[in-house]
Amino acid sequence: MADTIEWLETIGKNAALRRAPAEKLAETLEATDATAALKAAVKSQDRSALFAELGHKPVRMHNMNGPSHPEEPDHDHDEHAPTRPPRPDQDQPSRDR
Amino acid sequence: MTLGSHLTPLARDHIEQADVVFAALSDHIVEMWLQRMNQDVRSLQPYYAEGKSRLKTYKEWVDLMMAEVRAGKRVCAVFYGHPGIFAWSTHKAIEVARAEGFQAFMEPGISAEDCLYADLGIDPGRFSCQHFEASQLLFYEHRINPAGYVVLWQTSVVGDWSLMRLETGPAYRQLLVDRLSQDYPLDHEVIIYYGATLPIEQAKIRRLTLRDLSDTTLAPQETVVLAPAAPLRPNLPMRERLAELDKAIGFA
Numbered sequence: 001m002a003d004t005i006e007w008l009e010t011i012g013k014n015a016a017l018r019r020a021p022a023e024k025l026a027e028t029l030e031a032t033d034a035t036a037a038l039k040a041a042v043k044s045q046d047r048s049a050l051f052a053e054l055g056h057k058p059v060r061m062h063n064m065n066g067p068s069h070p071e072e073p074d075h076d077h078d079e080h081a082p083t084r085p086p087r088p089d090q091d092q093p094s095r096d097r
Numbered sequence: 098m099t100l101g102s103h104l105t106p107l108a109r110d111h112i113e114q115a116d117v118v119f120a121a122l123s124d125h126i127v128e129m130w131l132q133r134m135n136q137d138v139r140s141l142q143p144y145y146a147e148g149k150s151r152l153k154t155y156k157e158w159v160d161l162m163m164a165e166v167r168a169g170k171r172v173c174a175v176f177y178g179h180p181g182i183f184a185w186s187t188h189k190a191i192e193v194a195r196a197e198g199f200q201a202f203m204e205p206g207i208s209a210e211d212c213l214y215a216d217l218g219i220d221p222g223r224f225s226c227q228h229f230e231a232s233q234l235l236f237y238e239h240r241i242n243p244a245g246y247v248v249l250w251q252t253s254v255v256g257d258w259s260l261m262r263l264e265t266g267p268a269y270r271q272l273l274v275d276r277l278s279q280d281y282p283l284d285h286e287v288i289i290y291y292g293a294t295l296p297i298e299q300a301k302i303r304r305l306t307l308r309d310l311s312d313t314t315l316a317p318q319e320t321v322v323l324a325p326a327a328p329l330r331p332n333l334p335m336r337e338r339l340a341e342l343d344k345a346i347g348f349a
Contacts, residue, residue, distance in 0.1 A: 005130050012101015012296035025297070042297050050126065057125040060145045060263070060317075097121055097155065097176060097184045 004038045004053060098178050100127050101296050103207035108175075109134065111204060115173035117165045119158070121186075123177035123294045123318070131175060151260040155186040162190045166199055177294075178208035183230070183250060209320060210248070212292035216300040217322060219246055224325045231255040231321070234276055241280045244329045249273075249321040264317070271311035281326045283308040288322040289315065 002010065007029075011017045017025060026043045041049035048056075098104075112118055112134045121141045122128045132138045141161070144154045165172045174180065180187045181203050194201035210228070214221065225245035231252040233239065241247060249255075254262055256269035274283075284306050291301040305313060310321070343349035 005126070005133060008126070008296055009101040009130060012099055012103075018099075018102060018296050022297075038297075045298065047126075047295055047298065054126055054129060057142075059123065059125055059128075059142060097151075097186060 002033065004035050004050065007032075007034050007038055098123065098127075098207050098209075098212075099293050099296050100124070100130050103212075105204065105206065108204050108206060111173050112175060114171065116170040117172050119162055119172070119174045121158070121174070121176045127177070127294060135173075148261060155189075158186040159190045159193060162186075163193055163197075166194050166201075167197070176206075179206040179210075181205070182208050182210070209290075209292045209318075212300065213248070213290050213320060213322065216292065217288065217290060217302065219322070221246060224329060231273060232257060235272055241277075243280045243323075243326040245325055247323040249323075251317070252321045253315040253317045253319065264315075267311045270313075270315075274307060274311050277307055277310075277323070281307055281323060285326050286324060288324070289313070290320045290322055291316065291318055292320075294318075 011025070017028065020028065022042060022045050026039065029039050029042055035053055037050050037053035041047055112131065115135060116137065118131065118135045118138045119141055120128055120131055120138055122131065128138070128140060139161075141158050144157050144161075145151070146154075162172055162174055174187055174190065176184055176187055187203060191201040191203060213219065219226070225242065226248065227242060227245060228248045228250065229239060229241075231249045232255050234241075234249065235256055236258075252270070252273065253264050255273050256265050287305055287307050287310050289301075289303040289305070293300050303313075307323075315321075340349065
């Protein structure tokens with residue numbers, strides 16, 4: 001018996017399921033041992049239906065792929081920092097994760 | 098990056114063979130999926146904190162990873178999308194590890210950018226395509242080419258110098274609109290794109306005008322895309338030089 005995480009992986013790697021219209025996918029799952037929560041999430045196209053089963057931990061996403069500050073601003077010492085060109089050897093986070 | 102769809106076989110093998118896996122993922126559910134691949138998955142999420150600079154968080158991440166590397170462990174860091182795009186800590190950890198004599202490398206992943214091309218039907222080679230972190234567009238004098246596509250990342254925190262805020266508001270987005278209006282008419286279409294992270298979802302695509310962008314709330318995962326607003330302009334002097342060069346080498 002597959003659990004919801006296994007079902008999600010199965011759907012994710014199955015061409016027919018991944019691109020199936022929501023109604024069609026819901027129909028397919030109806031005849032399986034998928035949980036009521038997954039069936040509801042598919043039917044409603046709303047992931048929050050999964051929260052009751054899998055829990056809900058909000059995740060911080062500072063960009064799916066993050067900020068780019070080529071250099072860290074130093075407001076105390078250089079009020080013109082935002083217009084200063086980035087140093088090639090800059091060693092500060094220029095991205096968001 | 099979509100659960101089940103976009104993890105490469107090689108990346109999965111690294112995860113499965115690692116002694117320790119650090120995870121910075123898009124989704125709690127994706128993290129649960131990752132936990133099926135390795136017994137020791139450690140989320141990096143708890144190191145974020147309200148009012149704490151993300152810069153500090155990212156340095157802590159590097160320290161965490163390097164502590165395990167120095168302890169002789171085989172360490173794998175799993176980041177959503179492509180681990181080298183908009184990611185400082187992954188590049189830094191590799192740099193530090195190599196400097197200390199450890200073998201370290203990065204495997205590419207399928208990023209939101211990749212999904213965006215597929216879902217929006219954009220070929221960056223057709224008219225060219227520029228990418229900007231939205232804040233950079235305000236902080237620096239970047240030159241926008243409105244004859245090509247323009248993709249703006251992290252628009253939900255546009256204008257934030259602090260790396261501490263989770264979002265900036267309409268007034269900040271209005272500054273972005275002001276900047277973009279130097280190159281685009283205010284009625285130019287703006288696409289808001291959200292790539293699916295769960296395989297039961299599809300991409301979400303919203304379309305609005307540039308003038309409405311400031312009053313439109315954006316999620317951190319959403320990306321702004323502007324289609325070309327002007328035709329490609331031929332570079333006649335360069336075309337002439339190319340013709341002369343072709344002739345000189347006997348190609349034409």
